[in-house]
Amino acid sequence: MKKFKKILALSLASAMTVATLAGCGASGETSAPAAEGTESSAETQAAASDDGAEATVSAGDEGKIFNIYCWNEEFKSRITSHYPGYEEVDGTTGKIGDVTVNWHITPNDDNAYQNNLDETLLNQESAAADDKIDLFLIEADYALKYVDTPYTMAVSDLGITEEDVANQYQYTKDIVTSSDGVLKGVSWQGCPGALFYNREAAKEVFGTDDAAEVQKKVADWDTFVQTADELQAAGYKITSTVNDAYRVYSNNVSTPWVVDGKINIDENIKKWVDDSKALVDKGETGTSELWSDDWSKGFYPEGKVFCYFGPAWLINFSMAADQEGSIGNLGGWGITEGPQGFYWGGTWICAATGTDNPSLVKDIMLKMTTDEKIMTDIVVQDDDFVNNKPAMDAMAQDTTYSSKVLGGVNPLSIYCAGADSIDLSNLSAYDQGCNEGFQNAMKNYFDGNATYDEALDIFYKDMAEKYPELTH
Amino acid sequence: MEKIKRKRGKVVSYNKWGYFFLIPFATVYIIFQLVPLVSTFYNSFFENYRSGLMQVGPNFIGLENYKTLFSTPDIWIYVKNTLIMWVMCFIPQIIVSLLLASWFADPQLRVKCAGFFKTVIYMPNLIMASAFAMLFFTLFSDSGPINSILMQIGLLEQPFKFLSNVWGTRTLVAFMNFLMWFGNTTILLMAGMMGIDPALFEAASVDGATSTQTFYKVTLPMLRPILIYVIITSLIGGLQLFDVPQVLTNGTGEPMRSSMTLIMYLNKHLFSKNYGMGGALSVFMFFITGILSLFVYQFSNKKND
Numbered sequence: 075m076k077k078f079k080k081i082l083a084l085s086l087a088s089a090m091t092v093a094t095l096a097g098c099g100a101s102g103e104t105s106a107p108a109a110e111g112t113e114s115s116a117e118t119q120a121a122a123s124d125d126g127a128e129a130t131v132s133a134g135d136e137g138k139i140f141n142i143y144c145w146n147e148e149f150k151s152r153i154t155s156h157y158p159g160y161e162e163v164d165g166t167t168g169k170i171g172d173v174t175v176n177w178h179i180t181p182n183d184d185n186a187y188q189n190n191l192d193e194t195l196l197n198q199e200s201a202a203a204d205d206k207i208d209l210f211l212i213e214a215d216y217a218l219k220y221v222d223t224p225y226t227m228a229v230s231d232l233g234i235t236e237e238d239v240a241n242q243y244q245y246t247k248d249i250v251t252s253s254d255g256v257l258k259g260v261s262w263q264g265c266p267g268a269l270f271y272n273r274e275a276a277k278e279v280f281g282t283d284d285a286a287e288v289q290k291k292v293a294d295w296d297t298f299v300q301t302a303d304e305l306q307a308a309g310y311k312i313t314s315t316v317n318d319a320y321r322v323y324s325n326n327v328s329t330p331w332v333v334d335g336k337i338n339i340d341e342n343i344k345k346w347v348d349d350s351k352a353l354v355d356k357g358e359t360g361t362s363e364l365w366s367d368d369w370s371k372g373f374y375p376e377g378k379v380f381c382y383f384g385p386a387w388l389i390n391f392s393m394a395a396d397q398e399g400s401i402g403n404l405g406g407w408g409i410t411e412g413p414q415g416f417y418w419g420g421t422w423i424c425a426a427t428g429t430d431n432p433s434l435v436k437d438i439m440l441k442m443t444t445d446e447k448i449m450t451d452i453v454v455q456d457d458d459f460v461n462n463k464p465a466m467d468a469m470a471q472d473t474t475y476s477s478k479v480l481g482g483v484n485p486l487s488i489y490c491a492g493a494d495s496i497d498l499s500n501l502s503a504y505d506q507g508c509n510e511g512f513q514n515a516m517k518n519y520f521d522g523n524a525t526y527d528e529a530l531d532i533f534y535k536d537m538a539e540k541y542p543e544l545t546h
Numbered sequence: 547m548e549k550i551k552r553k554r555g556k557v558v559s560y561n562k563w564g565y566f567f568l569i570p571f572a573t574v575y576i577i578f579q580l581v582p583l584v585s586t587f588y589n590s591f592f593e594n595y596r597s598g599l600m601q602v603g604p605n606f607i608g609l610e611n612y613k614t615l616f617s618t619p620d621i622w623i624y625v626k627n628t629l630i631m632w633v634m635c636f637i638p639q640i641i642v643s644l645l646l647a648s649w650f651a652d653p654q655l656r657v658k659c660a661g662f663f664k665t666v667i668y669m670p671n672l673i674m675a676s677a678f679a680m681l682f683f684t685l686f687s688d689s690g691p692i693n694s695i696l697m698q699i700g701l702l703e704q705p706f707k708f709l710s711n712v713w714g715t716r717t718l719v720a721f722m723n724f725l726m727w728f729g730n731t732t733i734l735l736m737a738g739m740m741g742i743d744p745a746l747f748e749a750a751s752v753d754g755a756t757s758t759q760t761f762y763k764v765t766l767p768m769l770r771p772i773l774i775y776v777i778i779t780s781l782i783g784g785l786q787l788f789d790v791p792q793v794l795t796n797g798t799g800e801p802m803r804s805s806m807t808l809i810m811y812l813n814k815h816l817f818s819k820n821y822g823m824g825g826a827l828s829v830f831m832f833f834i835t836g837i838l839s840l841f842v843y844q845f846s847n848k849k850n851d
Contacts, residue, residue, distance in 0.1 A: 185817070192596075192599060195599065196599065196601075219598040219599065220598075220599065222598070223598070223599045223600075225599060360688070361710070362687070362688060363796070366687065367684065367687055367689065367690070368687055368688050368689050371689060514796075514798045514800060517710070517800060517801075518801050518802050521707065521710040521801065523710065523711075523801040523802050524801075524802050528802070529802075532802060532803060535620065535803070536814070539811075539814040539815055539817065539818070539820075540814075540817050541597055541818060542595050542597070542602075542818055542820055542823070543597055543602065
């Protein structure tokens with residue numbers, strides 16, 4: 075028995091030691107491939123180290139490892155099915171010619187993607203050539219955070235000219251243009267939004283579900299708020315939550331969130347607060363968060379919600395169109411421009427300064443975002459709205475293309491009109507934090523827990539924590 | 547003379563094994579506790595944060611971070627929030643736990659399936675706090691099941707917005723923590739009660755004490771060391787309350803930051819990697835925890851003497 079106890083104690087102790095050391099083992103492993111990489115491309119390193127300024131190096135001299143940082147599988151699946159010569163090796167690697175493509179996918183949750191990208195970019199200069207980021211993806215909400223730094227390359231330095239991107243929608247270029255006017259990224263998709271209304275509700279309340287008639291009811295914000303009263307009388311909420319319309323207001327501001335280090339509340343944002351408060355007080359909309367269960371109730375007729383604001387991907391993929399009994403499933407949504415143009419979502423491709431594969435970056439950018447044939451393929455195969463004006467205008471005229479969710483109309487002309495009207499000259503690097511913080515803080519005002527000034531105070535506190543250098 | 551020396555040598559050589567066995571603990575403690583503790587103090591004297599990709603500092607600014615921290619009453623509001631939620635959770639927790647523990651530990655009651663019940667009441671502690679908070683978030687959402695039930699049985703006409711109400715949110719947080727921790731406390735108290743000499747209970751019953759008298763005059767006084775331990779650990783745990791309100795309110799501490807705890811506030815500073823303010827806040831918490839623990843310890847020990 076004593077012996078058994080001894081053995082037991084010994085084995086437990088050793089198990090503990092192994093567990094403690096396991097952490098060290100794992101980190102050791104991850105550094106191994108990096109070391110391998112450095113060996114295999116020792117000859118390319120010399121060439122790569124000084125090509126930051128003059129980026130046009132012939133493909134033969136370039137690195138054999140291509141690092142892409144992104145947060146989901148979307149871009150990877152686009153590259154896999156549309157980039158000529160890309161071969162998939164396994165879940166996180168691929169090959170283009172003799173170059174190995176490494177996908178570094180970090181999910182967006184809890185800011186993890188940006189945290190990871192920040193750390194890697196800050197170490198970019200000292201990293202070995204094959205560990206350097208070559209290409210990374212960003213979203214509009216925080217685009218300027220990266221675009222306004224020297225860590226992102228100007229696309230002109232890669233050899234991409236203005237004519238190359240002439241067919242792209244202006245707003246997609248505004249988002250990734252730095253404060254001093256340099257274009258630093260490109261996108262293959264456009265995400266202009268529209269207003270989707272419940273046809274049944276429109277018939278019941280306005281007597282018609284004709285898009286032109288409905289548009290008259292929502293032509294501007296004042297009419298929109300008045301229409302809400304009409305809908306209320308019939309038992310409909312105009313929107314599911316105040317946050318539905320936020321994006322539409324915030325895309326149409328005339329001043330940026332931060333001016334000379336001072337937080338600035340734009341008139342249109344203030345208008346969102348006033349309009350929303352009026353709607354909430356009359357019970358004409360709710361205060362739940364986007365993507366919550368309360369928000370998505372209106373995807374079904376019983377939810378009694380008149381309209382949602384969103385781009386094509388929202389109605390195609392996120393509004394329960396594949397669920398029996400949902401409005402989308404019955405083809406019960408109509409589409410119209412709504413009070414103001416806006417966009418929601420989209421992914422931009424940026425080149426990281428210090429990349430050792432500039433010509434491959436250039437080629438990916440050109441093929442994926444300017445090649446009309448590839449882009450038309452993306453529309454047909456993946457139902458994306460691509461960033462190419464002539465291609466989309468042609469599709470909009472096509473009578474054979476129609477959307478089942480929208481009751482068989484071709485919605486592209488409305489999206490195209492929306493994409494043309496978006497003006498994003500008033501972005502700031504703080505937009506993501508400001509937009510989130512402002513909506514959260516204002517919920518207190520809408521719910522009646524605070525006055526406008528008290529809620530604004532909460533917003534300023536939040537900003538002081540997120541961006542200590544700002545004042546108000 | 548020589549004999550004695552040799553003997554002493556032997557004693558010393560035994561002692562050294564004691565120190566030898568302490569090395570793993572000491573190493574782990576120094577690397578993972580002491581060094582971070584000292585560096586927290588060090589960091590709190592610097593301006594050191596990141597805005598976007600722009601790194602500011604570290605610049606030595608003395609006590610500037612502490613000045614900023616105490617320049618507004620906010621920090622005290624968060625202390626108050628934290629303590630309110632702790633008290634709301636701890637009072638029912640200690641009452642229920644004492645009751646359950648005394649039932650389970652009482653040999654006269656002979657509770658059947660005690661092992662089963664002990665497991666069941668401990669169960670909630672095994673669920674991840676974040677999963678538990680998500681569950682409650684769904685249950686108590688504006689059009690969630692709880693509201694539907696309350697409306698169907700006619701208690702409410704309009705859905706009650708639990709998470710838009712100050713006390714609604716605080717009660718939910720406290721209730722969740724209560725559910726998660728009362729099993730743990732019960733088992734600790736039970737262990738304490740089992741350790742009391744049965745002769746005392748027998749003597750009490752021979753003297754004709756009622757069970758209430760036995761509980762107050764015998765069980766509670768004998769249980770004091772365990773009770774102090776439970777209070778102190780629960781207080782420290784309560785001050786570090788984070789996961790449940792963080793997930794339940796999506797990190798905002800809404801409504802009006804009334805469920806924002808100290809650690810959630812600390813977490814807010816980490817968005818901008820603000821090590822200076824984070825350090826200052828941590829140092830403040832270190833002292834608050836220390837003082838409160840000392841206070842509880844002194845207070846409960848005095849009566850003993």
